[in-house]
Amino acid sequence: TTPPAVVTVTGAAGNIGYAALFRIAAGAMLGHHQPVRLRLLELPGSLPAAVGTAMELDDGAFELLTSVDIFDDARAAFDGADHALLIGARPRGKGMERADLLAANAAIFAEQGAVLNDVAADDLRVIVVGNPANTNAAIASAHAPDIPSDRFTALTRLDHNRAIAQLSHHTACPVREISRVSVWGNHSASQYPDIFHARVGDRSGAEIAEDRAWLVDDFIPTVARRGTAIIDTRGASSAASAANAAIDHVHDWVFGTPEGDWTSAALPSPGVYGVPPGLVCSFPVRAVDGRWEIVEGLDINDFSRARIDTSVAELADEIAAVGDLLPA
Numbered sequence: 001t002t003p004p005a006v007v008t009v010t011g012a013a014g015n016i017g018y019a020a021l022f023r024i025a026a027g028a029m030l031g032h033h034q035p036v037r038l039r040l041l042e043l044p045g046s047l048p049a050a051v052g053t054a055m056e057l058d059d060g061a062f063e064l065l066t067s068v069d070i071f072d073d074a075r076a077a078f079d080g081a082d083h084a085l086l087i088g089a090r091p092r093g094k095g096m097e098r099a100d101l102l103a104a105n106a107a108i109f110a111e112q113g114a115v116l117n118d119v120a121a122d123d124l125r126v127i128v129v130g131n132p133a134n135t136n137a138a139i140a141s142a143h144a145p146d147i148p149s150d151r152f153t154a155l156t157r158l159d160h161n162r163a164i165a166q167l168s169h170h171t172a173c174p175v176r177e178i179s180r181v182s183v184w185g186n187h188s189a190s191q192y193p194d195i196f197h198a199r200v201g202d203r204s205g206a207e208i209a210e211d212r213a214w215l216v217d218d219f220i221p222t223v224a225r226r227g228t229a230i231i232d233t234r235g236a237s238s239a240a241s242a243a244n245a246a247i248d249h250v251h252d253w254v255f256g257t258p259e260g261d262w263t264s265a266a267l268p269s270p271g272v273y274g275v276p277p278g279l280v281c282s283f284p285v286r287a288v289d290g291r292w293e294i295v296e297g298l299d300i301n302d303f304s305r306a307r308i309d310t311s312v313a314e315l316a317d318e319i320a321a322v323g324d325l326l327p328a
C-alpha cells in the first residue's frame with residue numbers, strides 16, 4: 001500500500017483552509033489513490049475552530065484520510081511535511097500601514113521557512129496563499145537554505161483560472177478549449193493576465209487582444225479586481241475558488257500540466273524575462289516530472305512588457321520593504 005503523504009495546512013480554520021481540507025481529504029489534490037495525513041496549524045485562539053473542522057473531517061469518513069492532527073506550534077505541525085499549504089497570514093488591521101502588514105507577515109514567514117528547513121521532508125513542496133503571497137514565499141525560502149528555492153511557490157492559479165473564465169465568457173469558447181493563458185507578476189492588482197500567446201478554440205489570443213478597448217478596460221481590470229468584486233457581492237472574500245486554485249496548483253505540480261498547455265504559478269525568478277533573481281514572480285509554467293519549468297522564449301510585445309515591468313517593480317518594492325528580515 002502507498003504510504004500516506006503528510007500535508008500541513010496553516011490557517012486551517014480560516015475560510016480558505018476550511019474549503020481546502022475537505023477536497024484534499026477526498027483526493028482532489030494528490031489523487032484518489034494517495035492516502036493523506038493532515039496536520040493543521042492554527043493560532044491558539046483559533047484552535048477550537050480547528051478542532052471543530054477536524055470533527056467534520058472525521059464525519060466525512062474519507063477513505064484516504066489517515067489522520068488529522070492539530071497544532072499551534074509550527075515545529076510540530078511541519079514535522080515530516082511533504083506538502084505545506086501556507087494559507088494563514090496576518091490580515092490588515094485597523095490603522096495598519098502596508099509596510100506594517102508586510103513586516104508582520106515577513107516575521108511569520110521567516111519563522112516558518114526556518115522551521116520547514118529543519119523538520120520538513122526532503123521532497124517538501126510549499127505553496128503560499130497568505131498575502132502578500134509572493135513576498136511571503138520569498139522570505140520563507142530565504143530562511144530555508146537547505147531547501148531548493150524552486151520548492152517555494154505562491155498562488156497565482158486563481159488569477160489564471162479567472163482569466164480563462166473571463167476569456168471563455170467573452171468568446172463563448174468552452175474553458176476546455178482555452179490554453180496557454182499566462183499571469184505575470186504579483187498576486188495583486190498590478191498582476192498582468194496575458195492572452196497574446198493563448199489559444200481560444202481555433203482562434204489565437206493575439207487576434208482577440210486586437211480589441212484593445214476590451215483588453216484594457218474590461219478583461220485585465222476584471223481579472224485583477226475580481227477579488228474585490230467577490231467581496232462586494234458575496235459579502236466575504238473568495239474562499240472556495242482560492243482553495244480550488246491552490247488544489248489545482250499542487251495537483252499539476254505533482255501530476256504535470258497537460259500536453260500542449262501551461263499554467264501560471266509564482267516561482268523564485270532565475271533571472272528570466274527581465275525579472276531580477278530573488279523575487280517570487282508569476283510566470284507561465286509547465287510541470288514536468290514533479291518540477292515547475294518556466295516556459296521560456298515567449299515573444300513579449302511592448303504592451304505586455306510595460307505591464308510586466310510595473311508588477312515586477314511592485315514586487316521589488318515589497319522585498320525592499322522587508323529587507324531587514326532577509327538573511328545577510
Ligand code: NDP
Pocket residue numbers: 010011012013014015016017041042043046087088089090091092108129130131132133158227237238239242
Ligand atoms: P482566509 O482563509 O480567507 O485567507 C487566508 C489568506 O489567504 C489571507 O492572507 C488572504 O489574503 C489570502 N488570499 C490569497 N488569495 C486570496 C484570494 N484570492 N481570496 C481570498 N483570500 C486570498 O482568511 P481567514 O482570516 O478566514 O483565515 C486565516 C486563518 O489563518 C485564521 O484562522 C488565523 O487564525 C490563521 N492564521 C494563522 C497563522 C499561522 O498559522 N501562523 C498566522 C496568521 C493567521 P487577504 O487577507 O489579502 O484577503
